[in-house]
Amino acid sequence: MAGTTPAWRHWIGEFLGLLIGLAALITVFGLTTDHFLSGTHLRTIANQIPSAVLVATGMTCVLILGQIDLSVGSVLGFAGAMLGVAMTRWHLPLPLAVALALAVGAICGAFNGLVSMRWRLPTFIVTLGMLEMARGAAHAVTGSQTQYIGSAVGRLADASILGFSLPFLVALVVVVATHILMVKTVFGRYTVAIGTNEEAARLSGIDPRGVKLSVFIGTGVLSALAAVIDTSRFQAANPNAGLGLELNAIAAAVIGGTSLMGGRGSVLRTFLGVVIIAVLNSGLAAIGAKDEIKRLITGAVIIAAVIVDVYRQRGVRRPA
Amino acid sequence: MAGTTPAWRHWIGEFLGLLIGLAALITVFGLTTDHFLSGTHLRTIANQIPSAVLVATGMTCVLILGQIDLSVGSVLGFAGAMLGVAMTRWHLPLPLAVALALAVGAICGAFNGLVSMRWRLPTFIVTLGMLEMARGAAHAVTGSQTQYIGSAVGRLADASILGFSLPFLVALVVVVATHILMVKTVFGRYTVAIGTNEEAARLSGIDPRGVKLSVFIGTGVLSALAAVIDTSRFQAANPNAGLGLELNAIAAAVIGGTSLMGGRGSVLRTFLGVVIIAVLNSGLAAIGAKDEIKRLITGAVIIAAVIVDVYRQRGVRRPA
Amino acid sequence: MSPAPAPSHPAPVVRLRGVGKTYATRVLDGIDLDLFPGEVHALVGENGAGKSTLCRILSGLTPATDGGMELNGQPYRPRSKRDGEGAGVHMVMQELNLIGTLSVAENIFLDHLPHRAGWIDFPKLYQRATEVLDRIGMRDLDPRTTVDQLGVGPQQMVEIAASLWRQCRILILDEPTAALTEPEVKQLFEQIRNLRAAGVAILYISHRLEEIRQIADRISILRDGRLVGTQPAASLTLDEIVRRMVGRELGAESFAEGRTAGAVALSVRHLRRGHQVRDVSFDAHRGEILGFAGLMGSGRTETMRAIFGADQPDAGDVFLHGNSQPSRFRSPREAVQSGLALLNEDRKAQGLFLSLGIRENLTINALHRLSGFGGWLRRSDETSVVRSWIDKLAVRCHSPDQGIVELSGGNQQKVIVARWLFRDCDILIFDEPTRGVDIGARFEIYHLLADLAAQGKAVIVVSSDLLELMSLCDRIAVMSAGRLAATFRRGEWTQDKIMAAALSEHLAPTRATAASA
Amino acid sequence: GPSDAPSPPGATEAAKASSKPRVALIMKSLANEFFLTMENGARAHQKAHAADYELLANGIKDELDVARQIDMVEQMIAQKVDAIVIAPADSKALVAACAKAQAAGMVVVNIDNKFDQAVLDEKKVRIPFVGPDNRRGARKVGDHLAKQLKPGDAVAIIDGAPNAFNAVQRQLGFADAMAAAGMKVVTAQSGYWETDKANQVAAAMITEHPQLKALLCANDSMALGAVAALRAAGKQGQVLVVGYDNIGAVQSLLKEGRILATADQHADQIAVFGIEYALDLLKSGVAPADKETPVELVTAPAPTR
């Protein structure tokens, strides 16, 4: 975060490794497939990632805070389920149903934050509990049935500007806004400080509880927003949505250089992490690689991306 | 870990919360079902947990070391797959095939350790990569087919003493041995030291690399041993075996009071964590509760178990 | 200037020639230094002069950029601390480096745990630890205690104990006494003298120049990374050391003049917390500096933490500004909002945000003064604030965004002092504010504290350095085993009286072990 | 006496009714609508025949968690149930456990996913099977699709989880139908039964193979993902989608013609057949022959293409 290099060099340094990795991936897939490099395909990828971006953004903030949230995927499932049920069974209008879904996300996040603070529990375990509970709740409210909603919700995803869907633009706005929040505001500074040394922050007169609670609620709401987007893309709410998303989100954040020890991370770079994973998945599917090969390559690329990032950091500053 | 309280009070304090929780669970299920409290049933549970115990034991050591290993489940799958293929396709004798499986575990563990140390990568990401790669490898070697082996391998699991299967006894021995290793030997103390403050340990003249590598290899071998046990119980090797096991293992360790920040944890208490989870699963199945209820209860019990543990710790020592 | 030879020892154990080190800037340049067996060689210099860096090079923690070293006439190029230790060079580092979850005994012998085939011989370990602890006067410390239950002082003693049992040829002590009170310092010096008699060369760093005059045979003075000179200790007066260190006269100033105590700002009544704080009552007035003296573990830190809401007291009340309603702070945040400040003694664990820069560390608790609507930070305002504090306290750094880890220990301390000064509180509690701070900057801090008091703020200083308290305070409260044993006004006190009060509760000895924990 | 309390029975009730046979139904993932329907069908049947038997229904969290399902069988052995009706998550790995149950004197009926014959032979056990033929069902769906295409058209298959038996069967059925009609399968990849994963795969397939005329999905959840991918790519109506399972959510898609066809395996009946088999066996002790349950092709009433 700190550095004495001029701003532009700093920026390039921040993103260079990731951009090189991304360019390399795109080149490889561009050369080995016919249509990968087409505008349509890249737009297709862009329109697939919004929910992953939102969830990874929330996860990055939680990780910067020195905590973890394993429940993001389940909360996505639960919020989507509520949206689906609200529209298909209770026939609520779309705005109300969306508000309900977001509220569900906020409540789950608040639960995570409050319970872990009240009893000073590791958030790993509280959110692991929430992972189970929210998934159970998603199945309970839907009766484990995918709720087909139809175009009533689909129009959210269909709106587009310059071929980029509304969800993609929303995700971009959220990323930029969160980045600014973390870098330019008191709140962000507190988050970083708490993630670096919570005790020192507390003794400096910061109340870590408010910050923690806000970050967890924010993450819950972002997961719910992702649920709204997914539901509108599929025009259906699936109680299994978001299964295993937590590891993906963490992987994206870590590829983007976020530290699991807290205090270090950047939402913008997480965004690139998400894009890298999405391009990789999409490229492998375009090649039509066998499933086991896909896994081998995905694993190797995740590790390679982080290695590249380590060299980048060496270039910019010596490791602490 | 050391303390000035008399040894017996120390021991009771260490295990009291967990034992109370366990007793409560058993009582509840004993009252609500017919056959839960039968010797056969408890023995059945005992014979189901060995592989979970082994994996959680390895995970506990990794967590004490201040690292994490997300690949345990996949390595279990891969090692089992190799065992299956070695016996069904290459017709290796059982001891050789088992040795091969253990070697696979050791190699995966060594990869995790070496790669993360060579490039100073977070083990979260390296083992996440290994999670994908080992699962891919498991599918590749088996062609995604479950390998049926038959009684050639089954006899390992069938051997029993006093109704306890050989695997259960093996798991017990491993738990006790690992506990002693961590508490009574130089190696164990170094593990704790590195997990608490790697830099300080390094400055005290400890070389963290050897310890780290050993712990990762050990964890890999334990996962492979778990694979051998599972394969012999099922008489078949399934390339999907161990899916999602990493979170279970971490949950068991954390329920047992292991800190995710490193330096704190006990293999014996992790064992109780595994037992609690197993009893819970088993009891819920005996009731035949609906799936979403099961999930809700599982989530709540995980959180409750840790809350009980927090109160226990308050009783024994002031929080640092 | 060429190094002055120590007359009695013809062959140096270590010979440094032209040693230099460059990070972003040049921090050490052309150091020539000889260490002779059986001498205590003091290294003095301002914060950031390069003392710790020199020690780090000598012990193998970091390589020199240029120059060479010889050990017993052989070229010496350690590539790690292990290398250095293999060659008989040991060091007690400036910052605490203990393993919190391990026992005292395990920490002392961490790299040489007595064992048979890997099995630790615990009885032997505890017995040897007890012996080592005995030697430095820590008889009361149970070697099985977990280290993170100890305060900074005992931890420092454990750290020292961990180096004293070693067979070494060179022992480097980087500010070992910064958190210690007089009895411990005495014990340490006794051990140092024993080692000296056994022919060990000791490189000793401290900002307490009185100590240096007591223990050192020769003194090397560093300024801005260069060696100003090495001379026999007997040939240097205190003033001369200071002048050559700082490059100017500091003069004999008093920091206690021209103040009149005003109304009561803080009164504490019957405060209790566990065994460390037992019925403490006192008043702190506006416009005065109240000192807290006491032995290590006497409960000063615990008292301040309980007042500040960092720990919850078991009983007792805190009144602010003569209010009849007690204010009980449930968190440090409430205390800060009511105008209290507490600077912690353990800067690494409780003060610093190690992976952040000077900027973030300095402004963290006064961001409301640097932000506008919605908490938007005015970065340029912040930069100028940070710069002004860097200038005011002479923090040695090359940019406000330099990582705090890259600063020398004393400069880190200044940043944290600046944090609380900038926050602008009415009642300031400083626990060991000059821990590791050089004499020049110490005077700066004294000036600042005196100014604050003169402005009508209430200032409380907890310090293990009695001389510091005596030159700074209007009153000195003395704690002994958790009780307030005596309070002296300026003029009433003498060093002996204070020590007697500090020991008063120990006349009926109780084991201060962690049996209660 | 007869009681209409649903399972789970309380301890006292159980004691009262100890003469009733206890049947354990062990299913695959209850996160999957198909098995939930199966479970609901069974529970309804038990309610209607509460005097005849008690039901213990359990499923695993994740279809791939074979170990957990084996644990469950062992547990039911310990619980001394009278019969086990099982939809195995793995057609080989569960044989040993079920053989153990038979050896312990329990009646075992295999539903939904047939045990591997070679393994059964090796173990020398006979376990009656009640269930649909996934391959034949997929073939029906594929044949119906082929009628809407011209020979030589490019199609792609989105498979279920790679080593799931029914996934393999459905893939084979799809492939049979396509081969018979002369279609070209340009790519087949796994969507792991999930909407989201299938969506990603489908999106890549339709850009990489612009000539694609149809997507054959091994279940309806994945078909939903495929439909979304088409919509996002603006290729709705140009590429046909078929699914499998006939879940509630695809009904309107079928009507709108956005999904061409799916297959209905009558999940609610499968478990019921299995349970009735088990009860018969308990009464008579004579093992009935395997029974194939019907798979029906479901298409829109009037395709609006």
Ligand SMILES: Nc1ncnc2c1ncn2[C@@H]1O[C@H](COP(=O)(O)OP(=O)(O)OP(=O)(O)O)[C@@H](O)[C@H]1O
């Ligand atoms: N890792 C580093 N990167 C950059 N600069 C460093 C680093 N470590 C030390 N420095 C700089 O080197 C100089 C000397 O630091 P050193 O720690 O040796 O000072 P010191 O004399 O021990 O001071 P103190 O009395 O405060 O402990 C300081 O200006 C410091 O900022």
Ligand SMILES: Nc1ncnc2c1ncn2[C@@H]1O[C@H](COP(=O)(O)OP(=O)(O)OP(=O)(O)O)[C@@H](O)[C@H]1O
């Ligand atoms: N000799 C000792 N043996 C064991 N524990 C000790 C010893 N000295 C202090 N402690 C512990 O260390 C802590 C120190 O107390 P505290 O910090 O309040 O005292 P202090 O007067 O500020 O001393 P210090 O100068 O060490 O900061 C207490 O928790 C005490 O139990």
Ligand SMILES: [Mg+2]
């Ligand atoms: Mg220093």
Ligand SMILES: [Mg+2]
């Ligand atoms: Mg103190």
